[in-house]
Amino acid sequence: MPITHSPPLPFNAAALKNGWEDLKSAAQDAGLHDAGLDARLGPIDSAILDAIFGNSPFLSRLAIRDVGFTLDLLTRGSRALVDELGRDLRTDVPNLTTTDQVMAALRRAKNRMALAIAVADIADLWTVEEITAALSDFAECALDLATAHLLKLAMLRGEIAPPKGVTDIASHPATPDIAAGSGYFLLGMGKLGARELNYSSDIDLIVFFDEEIVPYIGKRTAQDCYIKVTRELVRMMQELTSDGYVFRTDLKLRPDPGATPVAISVGAAEVYYQSVGLNWERAAMIKARPVAGDRAAASGFLSLIRGFVWRRHLDFAAVEDIHAIKGMIHRHHRHGDIALKGHDVKLGRGGIREVEFFCQIQQLISGGRERRLQAPRTLEALQMLRDLNKITPETEHELAAAYRFFRRVEHRLQMIRDEQTHMVPATDEGVAHIATFLGYDSVRDLETEMLDHLRTVKRHYDQLLEPDRGDNGDTLPAPSLSSIDDSSSMESQLGKFGFSDVTRIAQILAGWEFGRYRALRTPRSREILKRILPRLLMTLGESTDPDAAVTKFDEFLAKLPSGVQLLSLFQANPWLLDLMTEILGVAPALAAELAHRPLLLDAVLSPAFFNPLPDHPTLDAGLRDILYAAKDYQDILDLSRVWVNEQRFHVGVQILRGAIEAEAAGAALTRIADVLLNVMLGAVEDQFAQRYGRLPGGRLVVIGMGKLGGAELSFTSDLDMIFIYDAPEDAASDGAKSLTAPVFYTRLTQAYINALTAMTGEGRLYEVDMRLRPSGSSGPLAVSLDAFRAYQQASAWTWEHMALTRARLVAGDTNLAEATETVIRDVLTAPRDADKLLLDVADMRRRLRNEFGTSNIWSIKHCPGGIVDVEFIWQYLQLKHASAHPEIVTEQSGEAISRLAAAGLIPAPWDHDLRPAYDLLHEVQGMLRLCTGKDFTEDDAPTGLKSALAKASGDIDFAALKDRLIHSQTSVTAAYNALIETPAAALSKGQIP
Structure with a gap:
């Protein structure tokens, strides 16, 4: 071990003797005699000078030329x-x-x-x-x-x-x-x-x-x-x-x-x-x-x-470039294996540059997403990698210790003659000199510690560049695949992988090899695909339908805009191929989204990806952190779309893996929308103010309706919204172009809707539906609080009050939100004519049935006993009883059913049956929206999707799920008929003269 409590010993006795003589001569020239010099030097001071004179001609020259400063330095x-x-x-x-x-x-x-x-x-x-x-x-x-x-x-x-x-x-x-x-x-x-x-x-x-x-x-x-x-x-x-x-x-x-x-x-x-x-x-x-x-x-x-x-997406394509730089350095300097003599502690294998590249590779990959990784100092970057769980504390400790050791060695090498060298001497005498200058008792001690550090760094660096690991970190064997030119051998190999129609599969692979698709046109993309092909075929071959899996992966490749980034991602993280295969087999809609935005898949590599979904504050901080780097308003629009797509994909994979149920998924998707709506409102207001200024005393709130209001968003949900403002009478904006309050908030609302729906290079955020606003499509985009109150109390139709049961404040001014919530609650808890309510609800349901009705039990929303029937039941009962039971008011469907049952307002047996039936409907609908994005039919559904539906719903198989779904829909239909349809029909007949 190095001696740390006293300076190193002198190596060159002659240089030591000359150094002291020259120092004394310089001191005399400066007016200091030997006695004065000795009086100013203690034992430690003399030992430091011994180390300088006996090891470093450069430092000796500095100390002797400026003897007054040298003595002052040793004293102060x-x-x-x-x-x-x-x-x-x-x-x-x-x-x-x-x-x-x-x-x-x-x-x-x-x-x-x-x-x-x-x-x-x-x-x-x-x-x-x-x-x-x-x-x-x-x-x-x-x-x-x-x-x-x-x-x-x-x-x-x-x-x-x-x-x-x-x-x-x-x-x-x-x-x-x-x-x-x-x-x-x-x-x-x-x-x-x-x-x-x-x-x-x-x-x-x-x-x-x-x-x-x-x-x-x-x-x-x-x-x-x-x-x-x-x-x-x-x-x-x-x-x-x-x-x-x-x-x-x-x-x-x-x-x-x-x-x-x-x-x-x-x-x-x-x-x-x-x-x-x-x-x-x-x-x-x-x-x-x-x-x-x-x-x-x-x-x-x-x-x-x-x-x-700092690229937003994980950039695994950069890994090979960085590694190529390292290889070029080794070739240029002819670096051989790790050794002590002649080893370059900066550029050689296991040296300083490999520690730096170890950090920089991961910084380039993830730094755009993790701002804490944008640390320029190597030791700080290692700490951030540890804190973000990208490396273990042991790895951070070993690399930091090696880095500090190499820098010490580097400094002592350079102190000898002030040379920009990083090379350990190749001679025995030179090695002995540097060992002494570093404070070692022997060359063997230096060699043992240096070789240990070099091997440790090389091991970590090599593992980073060759991470062919499965989910548990174990190396997975990859079967070899013969050249595509040898068709008979190819087909034989494909049979071993588990494929049936080997001739057709071989033709597909040949198309990949020859760059059939845009994503495979470059030599680099085809080279990467060739490397991952054995693992890819093994993964596809283990799926429930291997031939269909290859076909779907081929369709996926055909839609990719480019291939290098995604294929590099697979190469660096082969276990992602398992997830990709699962998505292709179960969720075609999610796969189509990935084909358009393949780098959504990099979000899976976040250490927290499979943790419980983030809460509202975490999401809010994450979005604001990303938008901090935005250069302008257009950048805000693009970055917000990237963020929303990644978060939605996060939820989708957790649904696919069975990590969350439908209610939690709906809440998570709603949290994403809530955070986006709040942050985007501020950005739009800032942009809008550049032209029109602000409206002094004016306030705006956004009310979520429908699935947004009920915190039940699915992957295909529009955002139903109402905008309400409040402003002093005759108020006008203070911008270069002044606007009155109605015009100001109408244009601001339109700008906000445009920000959400505009198609940019990153897609659009959401579709927005404004038909639930007062007066419907013919009404203004934003209404004043007074106008909203007057409309709801005097002019609104029953169906509009039904829609209001799903109203929830999602963005905007807090004080105006409280005033608006009071208006909504007063409307919902107001006494109403029970007969008129019943007839209006039944009539509205018949209209919807005539327009959207279907006999397909998998059309979960509009089929008999589907989601719409459940919503009509609880909305009708809430409006009927809220004046006497205000505690039943809530915008969430499942919670509304539970509150009504707890208050004794749902008769048996539906007080126990309705909530489980709704939960199943919601679960199946959420899974179908994620996986297909369209109507589902049994005959066309992939086997994997059927299995996934059964698994998500907790059933043994698809047949069991279908039986339970039919039973639930029958129960809901019976409840709807008993509570609404039959009483309304009887009441209607009784009103006929």
């Missing part, structure tokens, strides 16, 4: 000196007038900073994180000051306008704030961007200027000016002078570095990244951070390309 400590160096730089450098003066000041500070940080490292006083942060902060400070100096010179030359408020630029110090509004900025990349600089690191930069805001006033172009500034900045950083250099500077991470200038316009960069940007550039941008210049412009640019870096 690294933290105090590092902080003081930063303060002095920011105070002194802005007042320097020439570039040579600035360069000299930065180099002197760099030398002192290097020595102070090295002492903190050698003495084991700072963590790796503190060391890399200190190095990075100094680099940022140096870049900030150098940039400000150069921008001031450009202002003095009359090329750039001074900042607003600065009248005399010559006397204004070159502080970093001088860059504000210049449009010129530097992004720190790599380890600088992540605040992880190593000891002798280069700094990676990309330099931009925003042509729309640059205050260029010269005679040529802004680009010419900023190219000149950038070249001078690089010279200031890396030119070797008598004082050394500040940082070697690399600009090769910019877009297409062989063809682009060193300073790039924001517009050109945006076009590049959004059109031809590569995955390695996305990975690089994870660590991008503004480090100098106009930071506001820099932040704006990073927001502009956020969608390029």
